[in-house]
Amino acid sequence: MFDIRSSIINQKKYKVFYAIIPFLALFIALFIGGVLIFFAGINPWKAYNYMLQSIFGNIRLFSEVFTHFVPLVFCALSFAVAYKGGFFNVGGEGQLYFGALTATLAGVYIQGLPAFIHIPLVLLTGFIGGAFWCWIAGILKIKLGADEILNTIMLSYLAILLINFVVMYFLKPANSYISQSEKIAKSAYFPKLIPHTQINLGVILSLLTVIIIYYFLYRSPYGYQIRAIGENSDAANYAGMNILKGTMTVIIISGGLAGLAGASMLMGTQYRLTPAFSPGYGFEGIGAAVMARNNPWGIILTAFLFALLRVGAGAMQRGVGVPLPISWTIEGIIMILITGSEYLSNKFSTNLIGGRA
Amino acid sequence: MKKSKVFLRVFVLAFAILMIFSTLAMTAPLKIAIILPHAITSEGWTKSGFDGLMKAKEDFDIETSYQENVSEGELKGALRGYIAEGYDLIIVHEMGYNDPTLEVAEESPDTMFAITYGFKAADNVAVTSGTNWQANSLAGAVAGLMTKSNKVGFIISNDSPVAHNFLNAGFIYGAKRINPKAEVITTFVGSWSDVVKGKELAKAMIKQGVDVIYSQCGVVNRAVIEVCEEAGIWAIGAVEDMSYVAPQTVIANALAPTEYLVYGVIKEMVEGTLKGGRVVKGIKDGAEEITFNPLLKDKLPENGEEKIMKLRQEIVDGDITLEQMQEELNKQNIKF
Amino acid sequence: MAHEIILSLKEITKTFPGVVANDHINLEIHKREIHSLLGENGAGKTTLMNILYGLYSPNSGEIVFNGKNVKINSPRDAISLGIGMIHQRFMLVPRFSVFENIILGQASEKPPLLEKKKLYKKIAKVAKKFNIKLDLDIPVENLSVGIQQKVEILKTLYQGADFLILDEPTSVLTPQEGQNLFKDLLALKEQGCTIIFISHKLKEVMQISDRITVLRDGRVIGTKEKFETNPQELSRLMVGREVSFTIKKKDCNPGKEVLSIQDVFMQNRKGLKILKNICLNIRAGEILGIAGVDGNGQKELADAICGLQKINSGNVKILDEEITESNPRKLYEQGLSYIPGDRKKYGLIPNFNIAENIVIKDYYLPPFTRGLFLNSAYIDNYSKKVIATYDIKTPSHLVQIKKLSGGNQQKVVLGRELSKYPKLLIIMQPTQGLDVGACEFVYNKLLEARDKGVAILLFSTDLDETMNLSDRIAVIYEGEIMGEVDPRSTDVGEIGLMMAGSKRKKANAIERG
Numbered sequence A: 001m002f003d004i005r006s007s008i009i010n011q012k013k014y015k016v017f018y019a020i021i022p023f024l025a026l027f028i029a030l031f032i033g034g035v036l037i038f039f040a041g042i043n044p045w046k047a048y049n050y051m052l053q054s055i056f057g058n059i060r061l062f063s064e065v066f067t068h069f070v071p072l073v074f075c076a077l078s079f080a081v082a083y084k085g086g087f088f089n090v091g092g093e094g095q096l097y098f099g100a101l102t103a104t105l106a107g108v109y110i111q112g113l114p115a116f117i118h119i120p121l122v123l124l125t126g127f128i129g130g131a132f133w134c135w136i137a138g139i140l141k142i143k144l145g146a147d148e149i150l151n152t153i154m155l156s157y158l159a160i161l162l163i164n165f166v167v168m169y170f171l172k173p174a175n176s177y178i179s180q181s182e183k184i185a186k187s188a189y190f191p192k193l194i195p196h197t198q199i200n201l202g203v204i205l206s207l208l209t210v211i212i213i214y215y216f217l218y219r220s221p222y223g224y225q226i227r228a229i230g231e232n233s234d235a236a237n238y239a240g241m242n243i244l245k246g247t248m249t250v251i252i253i254s255g256g257l258a259g260l261a262g263a264s265m266l267m268g269t270q271y272r273l274t275p276a277f278s279p280g281y282g283f284e285g286i287g288a289a290v291m292a293r294n295n296p297w298g299i300i301l302t303a304f305l306f307a308l309l310r311v312g313a314g315a316m317q318r319g320v321g322v323p324l325p326i327s328w329t330i331e332g333i334i335m336i337l338i339t340g341s342e343y344l345s346n347k348f349s350t351n352l353i354g355g356r357a
Numbered sequence B: 001m002k003k004s005k006v007f008l009r010v011f012v013l014a015f016a017i018l019m020i021f022s023t024l025a026m027t028a029p030l031k032i033a034i035i036l037p038h039a040i041t042s043e044g045w046t047k048s049g050f051d052g053l054m055k056a057k058e059d060f061d062i063e064t065s066y067q068e069n070v071s072e073g074e075l076k077g078a079l080r081g082y083i084a085e086g087y088d089l090i091i092v093h094e095m096g097y098n099d100p101t102l103e104v105a106e107e108s109p110d111t112m113f114a115i116t117y118g119f120k121a122a123d124n125v126a127v128t129s130g131t132n133w134q135a136n137s138l139a140g141a142v143a144g145l146m147t148k149s150n151k152v153g154f155i156i157s158n159d160s161p162v163a164h165n166f167l168n169a170g171f172i173y174g175a176k177r178i179n180p181k182a183e184v185i186t187t188f189v190g191s192w193s194d195v196v197k198g199k200e201l202a203k204a205m206i207k208q209g210v211d212v213i214y215s216q217c218g219v220v221n222r223a224v225i226e227v228c229e230e231a232g233i234w235a236i237g238a239v240e241d242m243s244y245v246a247p248q249t250v251i252a253n254a255l256a257p258t259e260y261l262v263y264g265v266i267k268e269m270v271e272g273t274l275k276g277g278r279v280v281k282g283i284k285d286g287a288e289e290i291t292f293n294p295l296l297k298d299k300l301p302e303n304g305e306e307k308i309m310k311l312r313q314e315i316v317d318g319d320i321t322l323e324q325m326q327e328e329l330n331k332q333n334i335k336f
Numbered sequence C: 001m002a003h004e005i006i007l008s009l010k011e012i013t014k015t016f017p018g019v020v021a022n023d024h025i026n027l028e029i030h031k032r033e034i035h036s037l038l039g040e041n042g043a044g045k046t047t048l049m050n051i052l053y054g055l056y057s058p059n060s061g062e063i064v065f066n067g068k069n070v071k072i073n074s075p076r077d078a079i080s081l082g083i084g085m086i087h088q089r090f091m092l093v094p095r096f097s098v099f100e101n102i103i104l105g106q107a108s109e110k111p112p113l114l115e116k117k118k119l120y121k122k123i124a125k126v127a128k129k130f131n132i133k134l135d136l137d138i139p140v141e142n143l144s145v146g147i148q149q150k151v152e153i154l155k156t157l158y159q160g161a162d163f164l165i166l167d168e169p170t171s172v173l174t175p176q177e178g179q180n181l182f183k184d185l186l187a188l189k190e191q192g193c194t195i196i197f198i199s200h201k202l203k204e205v206m207q208i209s210d211r212i213t214v215l216r217d218g219r220v221i222g223t224k225e226k227f228e229t230n231p232q233e234l235s236r237l238m239v240g241r242e243v244s245f246t247i248k249k250k251d252c253n254p255g256k257e258v259l260s261i262q263d264v265f266m267q268n269r270k271g272l273k274i275l276k277n278i279c280l281n282i283r284a285g286e287i288l289g290i291a292g293v294d295g296n297g298q299k300e301l302a303d304a305i306c307g308l309q310k311i312n313s314g315n316v317k318i319l320d321e322e323i324t325e326s327n328p329r330k331l332y333e334q335g336l337s338y339i340p341g342d343r344k345k346y347g348l349i350p351n352f353n354i355a356e357n358i359v360i361k362d363y364y365l366p367p368f369t370r371g372l373f374l375n376s377a378y379i380d381n382y383s384k385k386v387i388a389t390y391d392i393k394t395p396s397h398l399v400q401i402k403k404l405s406g407g408n409q410q411k412v413v414l415g416r417e418l419s420k421y422p423k424l425l426i427i428m429q430p431t432q433g434l435d436v437g438a439c440e441f442v443y444n445k446l447l448e449a450r451d452k453g454v455a456i457l458l459f460s461t462d463l464d465e466t467m468n469l470s471d472r473i474a475v476i477y478e479g480e481i482m483g484e485v486d487p488r489s490t491d492v493g494e495i496g497l498m499m500a501g502s503k504r505k506k507a508n509a510i511e512r513g
């Protein structure tokens, strides 16, 4: 009845199949993008060639990828953790902003600390800020039963407006005409790992966080509980888990991670808070997480891919003038293809591999 | 074979190579790039910066490049990208990016940078700015002139210190100067492109009895003018001549063509006269202006045009400055 | 005999990673027969039916339907051939009316609500033809499970099916509802339908079928005419050994009181009384069976004891400790084990693997957790042991639960809870979905636990089971205990009357208000 050989072969085959899908999607998207670029009157070879050269040809430019990579990793983890716990947190952007706000306060107004204390302190305040903002959404859901998708997204807009206001009326130095906060103290800057590049402490922190989250989710009893609640809260309840506490934990961690994204941007690249602080990492992080099927290891790959695309889009435009909408289209196609292929492979698996209705 | 012939050949060849090189060196065009904060499709501010570059490209022998929709986070990367690619002049078309640009400029003293509408300059950073108030105060004056309900509206994109201290102060001063009873209602859209919200705000103003609206808000301007046309009230065009949108509605235009600034910077660069430092250009320099829609000139009240032109002249002559305007408003206890 | 063959499956093989679920299956179904499939848990019945309904595609083999070689790639293909399947978990939208549910997902020329009258007539015609009586306007959520099943059947018939597959339809029904279903099935057969019926209850199979095919380990063991076989033979074919149908029970030897329930009242949100004045007690080493038609407050009573639902008044004590303010985890730690009736919903996490499901209550306790992390070596070993003891058919303990056969899923829950000896075990429908061999095993396990001093509260809608296992039986009707009887001195008829609410036993006779 149990033919172990066929099992191994089968499972391997499907593993490979799953792993290939994202790359296939990437390839197809680049191809379609190439066609579009061609119709825009630009040689696609030249465009892609230029993109690769300018990304990989120079360590300083390459390091720009990490400016995006770090916050994307945090935002994607934020979404993934919440998703695993059954909470649909689409408000990472707002939590990022709020985390950046609290981190700015700790970075600007606390001075004279040594870096090894100041950096963790600012990170912590960023975490707390993000967590707080997500906690509001959680409370609204738990107490009033308000849908978290609406909650988190509305709170996102609110956070952005709020930060806009706070920066202009409270954080802006009195003599400045530009709406931006003071710079944070040098002691809260992420030290650079390679001088004159964007490769700083944030890269290590983000990767470390991936590892921690992975072990937390899949190897710790708390993570087990969170996943159980996310998968089937009825069964979790009957098994004696405290659903409320578990969900709250998830909310705090998820929001905190988004807050860390804000703090890491502040400490690694921008050093000051401005009204248009984030170019939408909170939303892009959702895409990266979904594409990685909410797997922390996968998030490293997808966040890196998204960061590459961002830098690459800029490079293609600078080099050969590829209009930005085309680059957006490429990114969009990748996301659609991958979510689509998810659906297809699910269907495929119920049909051929098996899976019960 | 004769030695002399060989010599001659080598000589000719060497000469030819030299010639080619020298012409190459002579014609190697300047590389000039612009970094734009939003997508070009969002028109208004961003588009006009881009247009300035394109106009310069036609007129001068330069190699150009642009990167649009560059967020604050991406700015330094884009700047460094251009530096690595050997660009001679990089124009940053967003005053909010002043500080980060200065930081990168410090890393790369051999490259020239320019910031439009910025505040802080450096040895290799040229800041050119419009006045932010001259054309606006004239727009305010026109609004004060035209209103019958004594209520005029001003729609601004983002709430910012510049918006309050320059745009709004100028506008209110202008309106009060011509019509002391005029009341100014100012609102912020919060974006350069939220057309729906802009329209809503305009409609709300009209409900409050406003009968002249001046919108200084990118793409939204056109939509606001359309709302005014429907409601049958006056509109004032901003930045460029918008009369064509609604020829019977746009009474005047407060021009502040930013492409002029971009173009001007490039021109100086090509001519080799561009230096670090901050320059502010106003009506006197042809960087700003107020114009009337020729179709509607007969709708102006008697002596209307003269009143506006008088204020314009005072501004040009330096008889009235922004500081004086602010002071005057403060004296009258008017918030701006 | 000159039977027309409507369907023949030829050499159907289907493998899953590590499992050959169907191994060269050959099967012929006659037109207008009721054909039962029998087999152990994991024998491959559901898989075979899913292939026929287009949910899975076989690795090899042919399907000949009505004399034509057909490929069935999706349920749509199956329906267009006239093959319909009633799933175990109904696919109805609770808020929609019966009518809306039936037309849901059907192609129609105009928006269906515009042709409501026409469609109404059409449905009524189908219902009349097959002699099915249903009110089309009631929202499905207000219907009992048995009626919902009827809706499913009518829906399939309305889609034009005349070949019906029913996979364990009776496992969710009360015995009475089961009998009603059989009446309907016979009527369908009269009207020319062919039916494949799956069940683990030999009694039912012997009652309803014309022919019976037995599967074992993915292979066909044989097909029998009903008249030439008997339950003993069938179970021997299925399991490969003799199965005893009588339960050998030692004398009951009760110890001290473990659970005492006093005057428990419970109201639901709408203010309806769900439990009224419940008084019960159980001692260590005895089985108290609660007999009753499903939906008379059994689930609420069990939930209340386990701290999952709040009671409005009264008190519940476990080992002399008041539990009304306690929570499920504390109670579990104090020795209360609860196996809810709907295991898929409340007992299992479909996407988790077997091992993860086995430790769902203990995961945080040492030795399952060591320090900050789960002790996966221990968890693996532990779950492998449970798998072996409960004969759970799976290639590995890391297979997702949803990939197990229905019966094997049940076994995981039972294995998890019965592997320890709690002080009080509350178990609902202990043998639902289990094959005869597994039933026997579970019965023995329960009795063994009882003899070790576990107090067991047993809820079952299967009266035979309750009669055989229990030391005492309390009958519940509309949230009220109608009385308590001794199974040795009471007959099924009397209990049946109490279950219907028409007779009550003296001691607990209280005026109803």
Ligand SMILES: Nc1ncnc2c1ncn2[C@@H]1O[C@H](COP(=O)(O)OP(=O)(O)OP(=O)(O)O)[C@@H](O)[C@H]1O
Pocket (backbone or CB within 6 Å): A353, A354, A355, A356, C016, C017, C019, C020, C021, C039, C040, C041, C042, C043, C044, C045, C046, C047, C048, C393, C394, C402, C403, C404, C405, C406, C407, C408, C433
């Ligand atoms: N989607 C799937 N993936 C992997 N294995 C599966 C899948 N579906 C079924 N199986 C395996 O195939 C075998 C047959 O399962 P099937 O559901 O057909 O059994 P069954 O006869 O219906 O059993 P039961 O009486 O318990 O319902 C089982 O070992 C099961 O684990």
Ligand SMILES: [Mg+2]
Pocket (backbone or CB within 6 Å): C045, C046, C047, C167, C405, C406, C407
């Ligand atoms: Mg089955």
